Amino acid sequence: MDLPVDSSVVVKAVPSAIAALIVWVIARRFVFPHPLDKVRGPPNPSLLAASQFFAITYKLRDVFLQKTAEGPQEIDFMRWATRVSLEIIAQSGFGTSWDPITEETDEHPFTSSAKLIVPWGKKLLLFRTFVMPLIYKYNLGTPALQRFLIGLTPSTPLKELRNIVDTMHCHSLKLVNEKKEALAKGSGEFRNDHKDILGILMEENAKASEEDRLPDNEVIAQISTFTFAAMDTTSSALCRIFWLLAKHQDVQDKLRAEIREAKQNLNSEEPNYDQLNALPYLDGVIRETLRLYPPGAVVGRECRKDTILPLSKPIKTVDGTDTQEIFIPKDTTIFASLLGSNTNPELWGADTYDWKPERWFSPVPEKVVEARIPGVYSHLMTFLGGGRACIGFKFSLMEMKVLIYVLVDQFKFTPAEQEIIWTMAGFTTPLVDRSKVQPEMPIMISRAD
Numbered sequence: 001m002d003l004p005v006d007s008s009v010v011v012k013a014v015p016s017a018i019a020a021l022i023v024w025v026i027a028r029r030f031v032f033p034h035p036l037d038k039v040r041g042p043p044n045p046s047l048l049a050a051s052q053f054f055a056i057t058y059k060l061r062d063v064f065l066q067k068t069a070e071g072p073q074e075i076d077f078m079r080w081a082t083r084v085s086l087e088i089i090a091q092s093g094f095g096t097s098w099d100p101i102t103e104e105t106d107e108h109p110f111t112s113s114a115k116l117i118v119p120w121g122k123k124l125l126l127f128r129t130f131v132m133p134l135i136y137k138y139n140l141g142t143p144a145l146q147r148f149l150i151g152l153t154p155s156t157p158l159k160e161l162r163n164i165v166d167t168m169h170c171h172s173l174k175l176v177n178e179k180k181e182a183l184a185k186g187s188g189e190f191r192n193d194h195k196d197i198l199g200i201l202m203e204e205n206a207k208a209s210e211e212d213r214l215p216d217n218e219v220i221a222q223i224s225t226f227t228f229a230a231m232d233t234t235s236s237a238l239c240r241i242f243w244l245l246a247k248h249q250d251v252q253d254k255l256r257a258e259i260r261e262a263k264q265n266l267n268s269e270e271p272n273y274d275q276l277n278a279l280p281y282l283d284g285v286i287r288e289t290l291r292l293y294p295p296g297a298v299v300g301r302e303c304r305k306d307t308i309l310p311l312s313k314p315i316k317t318v319d320g321t322d323t324q325e326i327f328i329p330k331d332t333t334i335f336a337s338l339l340g341s342n343t344n345p346e347l348w349g350a351d352t353y354d355w356k357p358e359r360w361f362s363p364v365p366e367k368v369v370e371a372r373i374p375g376v377y378s379h380l381m382t383f384l385g386g387g388r389a390c391i392g393f394k395f396s397l398m399e400m401k402v403l404i405y406v407l408v409d410q411f412k413f414t415p416a417e418q419e420i421i422w423t424m425a426g427f428t429t430p431l432v433d434r435s436k437v438q439p440e441m442p443i444m445i446s447r448a449d
């Protein structure tokens with residue numbers, strides 16, 4: 001067969017091409033390997049959820065593209081981060097869609113309700129600390145009586161919280177009933193393609209023995225638990241990350257460069273889970289933010305038996321003596337500072353209160369390793385540790401990474417004029433006006449070059 005070019009030229013070029021290829025492979029492997037090299041390969045089918053997260057995030061990207069068509073715009077980032085977080089947990093957790101995420105549609109009532117639990121709850125600190133535990137402990141009054149009494153009180157926060165609970169309950173009940181109906185028709189149809197958490201729970205619950213089976217009200221309660229645990233925390237962390245990126249343009253630029261390089265290297269719009277995790281700057285930004293600004297700064301616990309708490313170093317008691325341990329009587333409520341552990345200068349060093357994503361490019365300080373912090377994530381207590389640790393932390397990390405990957409690539413974020421007030425009661429929440437209940441985080445966005 002005739003070759004379209006002079007065959008002698010091709011034959012002479014072969015050894016040079018092979019030599020060039022060898023040089024290129026060696027250079028890529030040893031001189032400037034890309035972090036994604038380690039994780040190339042077929043996508044892991046068990047981690048396909050990343051593509052579901054991308055699909056939801058693209059809707060937000062489209063809203064922002066629409067908004068910035070005429071130039072820079074101020075947006076309430078809290079509003080959009082909450083909508084996306086809710087939709088992600090609705091689709092992956094419950095196999096339903098609650099929010100089309102468009103400029104023209106309002107947020108789902110579940111979002112507007114769940115988002116206000118913390119701000120209204122904050123106004124009832126004394127009631128929650130002293131009265132509610134007694135109501136639970138002594139099982140005072142039926143739910144109907146409690147609701148009736150709330151109606152008689154002049155307390156707006158109590159009434160608001162009751163309305164919030166009603167809204168969330170009503171939507172959760174509807175969802176459980178729909179799932180039950182589908183379950184009755186056959187599990188194949190029921191699960192559809194999605195192995196969502198609620199679907200699996202209900203399917204297994206239906207098979208469980210009478211004594212192991214969760215009653216309906218507990219299944220319904222799981223929906224509120226998951227929504228609340230997933231939505232408020234992740235949206236709070238996302239707000240903080242974008243606020244920091246807006247304030248540190250140099251970090252934002254480096255992050256954008258890393259994302260764009262990854263896109264080019266992968267030759268694809270969407271990295272899979274492993275590829276996303278292999279981006280060091282993206283990972284450093286998230287780790288550092290969750291270290292210095294954990295969405296929940298403290299957790300409360302009730303001591304179930306008399307306990308002696310050993311201390312890492314002696315403290316002075318009121319009578320001036322040194323002690324190495326504290327006695328905590330049964331039923332004492334204690335608050336453990338997750339923030340305090342994450343930022344302890346004795347472990348993390350003098351620059352502990354500086355936000356430095358690069359910190360994570362080197363091994364963590366020896367003292368941090370030696371302290372054996374029991375947290376499930378990165379020597380941090382942000383997601384707690386032990387039997388009650390956060391079960392959604394990898395889910396949340398992936399959600400944040402996907403959102404940052406998509407948005408920072410396309411948009412530039414700069415601070416808005418208003419000062420943000422970060423309130424620390426409950427989950428950390430951004431506000432612009434302390435007298436308002438509604439969380440808000442204005443930020444300027446424009447198209448990135």
Ligand code: HEM
Pocket residue numbers: 089225226229230231233234237294295296299300382383384387388389390391392393395396
């Ligand atoms: C940045 C995001 C998140 C943070 C900082 C966070 C933090 C925490 C913390 C500190 C706890 C322990 C609370 C306590 O026991 O007092 C917890 C529990 C929990 N989290 Fe998360 N979380 C996040 C995201 C998520 C997501 C996305 C989900 C669900 C998909 C989730 C589901 C849960 C659940 C169900 C629990 C209760 C676990 C149990 O008590 O056994 N979380 N989370």
